[in-house]
Amino acid sequence: MYLSETRGADSQNKSAPGASGEAGGSPPGDGPEHGGPYGRSPGGAGRLLTGNVLALGMVSFLTDISSEMVTAVLPLYLVFHLGVSTMQFGVLDGLYTGATAALRLVGGHVADRFQRRKTVAGFGYGLSAATKLGFLAAGTSVPLIGLVIGVDRTGKGLRTAPRDAIISLSAPGDGQGRAFGFHRALDTAGALLGPLAAFGVLWLTLDAYDAVFSVSFCVAVLGVLVLTLFVREPGMAPAAGRVPGEAAAGRGLSLRAAAGLLRRAPFRRVVVAVLPLSLVTISDAFLYLLLQQRLDIPAGWLPLLPVGVSVTYLLAAMPFGRLADRYGRSAVVLGGYLAILGCYFLILWGDGVVLLAVALGLRGLGYAATDGVISALAGPLVPKTQRATGLAIVQTGQAVAAMAGAWCFGALWTVVGPRQAVAVMAVGLGLALVLAAVLLRRESALFMRGKEKA
Secondary structure (H helix, E strand, O other): OHHHHHHHHHHHHOOOOOOOOHHHOOOOOOOHHHOOOOOOOOOOHHHOOOHHHHHHHHHHHHHHHHHHHHHHHHHHHHHHHOOOOHHHHHHHHHHHHHOOOHHHHHHHHHHHHOOOHHHHHHHHHHHHHHHHHHHHHHOOOHHHHHHHHHHHHHHHHHHHHHHHHHHHHHOOHHHHHHHHHHHHHHHHHHHHHHHHHHHHHHHHOOOOHHHHHHHHHHHHHHHHHHHHHHOOOOOOOOHHHOOOOOOOOOOOOOHHHHHHHHHOHHHHHHHHHHHHHHHOOOOHHHHHHHHHHHHOOOHHHHHHHHHHHHHHHHHHHHHHHHHHHHHOHHHHHHHHHHHHHHHHHHHHHOOHHHHHHHHHHHHHHHHHHHHHHHHHHHHHHOOHHHHHHHHHHHHHHHHHHHHHHHHHHHHHHHHHOHHHHHHHHHHHHHHHHHHHHHHHHHHHHHHHHHHHHO
16 A cells, blocks of 8 residues: 555656756756755655655565575576586576676666666566576576576566666665665565575475476566556656656667766766676675585585575665765775675685675675665766666676676686685785775765765
């Protein structure tokens, strides 16, 4: 009921006087008086959890239950059931992380150009839901499984930027971190339940992977239904309440204008900062295989390892979002990658149950401090009419870098062994953190100056 009562607030955010920097002739993000990235918004924190933010949180909750059911069993299914090598697993894992990354740009650009962010996001969610049945059709064929993974990631690539743009446009400027923190908390609650559901299905069906894929499909369909029924396109207010010219605001956007976003120095610095960080971040699947090998964990328990990450992520997502809004988003992002670096050190020198618990906890803290906070950092640095495109640029860069990182790590593991591969990634992450700190230093200073003016 609360969802239906608050949906109207989402459609009015863009049409309210002063809600758009473009309406007044000034680019968004130029100062606190326009609700930019460093100042207060007219809406205030009271309208933080609008209907769109709540509904998209539920969509991601259900979708992540579905996707994490599959993600949790993939290492077990591919490595232990099908017997693929670490090199092959690295290729498939990289494909899962970064396949069709360019479609993130397509999804973001189409969503902005035609002002149909919900439609593009819905198509992406529907495509990913359908691929759960594709795993059933692929059977034990590794090439077909790779194809299904590619199509599934196509859906994710199309939906992520438009979805985050809806969240960003539905939340006040000084509450971006909290809105994304709330969304990621529900997203992570789904990620927490997904592996448990997969483990339960495998236990009840005596390791019938087909049952996991079938249940995953049903849950994904529920997520698509919630999106269809409860999410509204930002700016879809009655005609009398719109800012003149708003309806066609996105139709003049071109690919050249989208590429021109990188000429904005603050936005460009964020993009350049996150690329090396993503490149040297070991993927979850490899992290779980490392811990399983290091601690000799029975293979059947592998799907439960993501639960430790998800619990920490769930508990820390909203507090870190509040910290980001109060003390600076770039500072929280850097702290998150420091936590990931600590996870690497534990894998290199830790041992026993302490290694398992703390390593998974640090990985969860890293996600809580980086995932949504990077979107909260980058989103307000671009115009509202290009919000999905701007976020797509950041996310595409991250996906491509993560895909390359997975391939490199798989090759390093094969050639020099797992311990040496982790050491190489740790050195790389340390250097990337130094570069990011230099690039984001100006954004930190501007953020604190804006807070003082507010």
